[in-house]
Amino acid sequence: MNKDILNIIENLNVDKKIELKDIPDLDLYMDQVIQLFESKLSVLKRNEEDKVLTKTMINNYAKAKLLMSIKNKKYSKEHLILMCLIYDLKGSLSINDIKLVLNNIVNKYENNEEYDLRALYDTYLQISSEDSEEFKSSVINKQENLKKLLNDNNITGDFEEKFLLIGSMISMSNMYRKMGEALIDEFFIEGDK
Structure with missing residues (x-):
């Protein structure tokens, strides 16, 4: 199963993000935004018919x-940087939690305050790249530990090994999500402590 896991990891494209250089410096209409997201992130879709970003999603945001x-x-x-962040966060967080996390940034822009969102996003991309490498080695280590x-x-049995590996991945995902939620509760609720 180890070779299968390596193929699955590679096909996940967990390190695929919209880079700053991919986002034009000129303003885009909604259809252009959707086209950019679709062209850059379509490899992340689980099913072919899934949409990366839609007009409804943007309007809801x-x-x-x-x-x-x-x-x-x-x-x-x-705007596009925020949409990239929302895209990443919405896989694990509620819209309300995402609002809590992004509220400080949005408020600065609404109040015409200086804020370097590009530098923040660039740093986010760097940490995401490190996370991607850590994830890949963690999955391989998890599989080896599971075999032992x-x-x-x-x-x-093949079924038992696959079942326990899936269970472990979901368990880890839940732990990270709960930690993220706890950090939101600690740092972003009650007026940005």
Whole structure:
């Protein structure tokens, strides 16, 4: 199963992100934003018919105040950066939690305060790249440790190995999500402590 896991890891494209250089410096209309996201992130879709980003999603983000005000129906580089962050966060967090996390940034822009979102996003991309490498080695180590545990507990069978590996991945995912939620509760609730 080790070769299968390596193929699965590579096909996940966990390190695929929209880079700063991929986002034009000129403002884009909604259709152009959707086209950019689709062209850069379509490899991340689980199913072919899934959409990376839709008009409805963008409108919902704007209504929920996850984005700063849109001017002349055009989206700036900063809008797109926020949409990239939302895209990543929405896999694990509720829209309300995402709003709590991004509220400080959006408020700075709404109040015309200086804020270097590009530098923040660039750093986010760097840490995400490190996380991607850590994830890949962690999955391989998890599989090796699981094989030892299966052997130690006299459990044989392909189904059992796959079931326990999936269970372990979901368990780890839940732990990281819960930690993220706890950090949001600690740092972003009650007026940005």
